[in-house]
Amino acid sequence: xxxxxxxxxxxxxxxxxxxxxxxxxxxxxxxxxxxxxxxxxxxxxxxxxxxxxxxxxxxxxxxxxxxxxxxxxxxxxxxxxxxxxxxxxxxxxxxxxxxxxxxxxxxxxxxxxxxxxxxxxx
Numbered sequence: 001x002x003x004x005x006x007x008x009x010x011x012x013x014x015x016x017x018x019x020x021x022x023x024x025x026x027x028x029x030x031x032x033x034x035x036x037x038x039x040x041x042x043x044x045x046x047x048x049x050x051x052x053x054x055x056x057x058x059x060x061x062x063x064x065x066x067x068x069x070x071x072x073x074x075x076x077x078x079x080x081x082x083x084x085x086x087x088x089x090x091x092x093x094x095x096x097x098x099x100x101x102x103x104x105x106x107x108x109x110x111x112x113x114x115x116x117x118x119x120x121x122x
Contacts, residue, residue, distance in 0.1 A: 003101030006083075010090040010097075024091060028098025035103035043068065044110045051114070075100075 007028060011021050051063045061069070079097075082088055088096070 003097045007094040007098035010094045024094045027095045029102055031099030032102025036106045040103050040107040044107045048114045
């Protein structure tokens, strides 16, 4: 939600017509769908399987491989760098942040479904 809110904040400041904003939102959603389908869903399914196979008492960080934490740190650092240096225009920043935010939000549904299906069984 934070990434999507950044994107919306940049879109409000975009010059031009509402057609530009609609185009940016559409491009962001399409990018998010591609990221979710071809990347994050696979990682989420692996994490869900890992969580289900874990003993009841485990380290809270054990649900992901340690390599994923490196990827997360890299992505966060890259996003902060791009945001602080303004090397991309607000249009591209909005598309990128909307895409990643939508991908994370839609992929999180897999985790919620898993938790709710386990709760329904009990």
